[in-house]
Amino acid sequence: DxxxxxxxxxxxxxxxQNVTFRCDPISEHNRLYWYRQTLGQGPEFLTYFQxxxxxxxxxxxxxxxxxxxxxxSFSTLEIQRTExxxxxxxxxxxxxxxxxHYNEQFFGPGTRLTVL
Amino acid sequence: DAKTTQPPSMDxxxxxxxxxxxxxxxxxxxxxxxxxxxxHSQGPQYIIHGLKNNETNEMAxxxxxxxxxxxTLILPHATLRDTAVYxxxxxxxxxxxxxYQLTFGKGTKLxxxx
Numbered sequence: 044d045x046x047x048x049x050x051x052x053x054x055x056x057x058x059x060q061n062v063t064f065r066c067d068p069i070s071e072h073n074r075l076y077w078y079r080q081t082l083g084q085g086p087e088f089l090t091y092f093q094x095x096x097x098x099x100x101x102x103x104x105x106x107x108x109x110x111x112x113x114x115x116s117f118s119t120l121e122i123q124r125t126e127x128x129x130x131x132x133x134x135x136x137x138x139x140x141x142x143x144h145y146n147e148q149f150f151g152p153g154t155r156l157t158v159l
Numbered sequence: 160d161a162k163t164t165q166p167p168s169m170d171x172x173x174x175x176x177x178x179x180x181x182x183x184x185x186x187x188x189x190x191x192x193x194x195x196x197x198x199h200s201q202g203p204q205y206i207i208h209g210l211k212n213n214e215t216n217e218m219a220x221x222x223x224x225x226x227x228x229x230x231t232l233i234l235p236h237a238t239l240r241d242t243a244v245y246x247x248x249x250x251x252x253x254x255x256x257x258x259y260q261l262t263f264g265k266g267t268k269l270x271x272x273x
Binding site: 076087099150 | 200
């Protein structure tokens with residue numbers, strides 16, 4: 044079990060550019076979450092996948108953001124036309140269905156995005 | 160919005176017990192109390208959870224008041240590696256479909272001092 048991995052760990056981009064982040068969850072986990080964390084704040088929920096289906100999106104996820112989880116394995120989060128306000132840590136987490144299991148989400152190390 | 164209230168920061172001497180309080184006065188009967196922590200530059204890490212009974216595991220103990228409106232996370236012998244932001248979260252018990260997303264507040268920044 045190698046845990047949740049995210050790539051890249053750091054990304055610096057210029058305003059207006061597109062960026063894509065990747066998350067590899069723990070292999071048997073069917074649930075995958077994306078959160079965003081700005082300085083001094085706790086993580087905020089962005090979106091959730093059950094297997095390959097994106098079932099919930101936060102109002103924080105503007106139309107410039109898109110997430111996919113093809114084949115229910117890894118996930119990508121793309122931000123188009125980045126803005127300085129997109130600068131944050133983007134965290135991915137995975138878990139099993141809570142039934143019979145407590146709601147323990149396993150987080151990756153995050154991708155820190157800086158938009159210049 | 161987070162349904163919990165925590166002090167923004169606390170200090171604890173190394174080797175002593177760290178007691179981190181959390182208020183969750185609007186918790187409902189089908190919600191658990193969870194604690195996660197986030198060490199600098201890492202993702203959050205699960206610590207412990209409970210419904211109404213006190214719980215203990217290898218990392219910590221969780222004391223929940225009888226009315227369930229508050230709880231305390233206890234790290235019995237804090238070490239420098241316990242320096243982190245600790246988040247108290249209430250989350251629904253599983254009842255089928257739903258994201259069961261975690262709603263984080265700002266947490267308590269615990270500094271363990273040598």
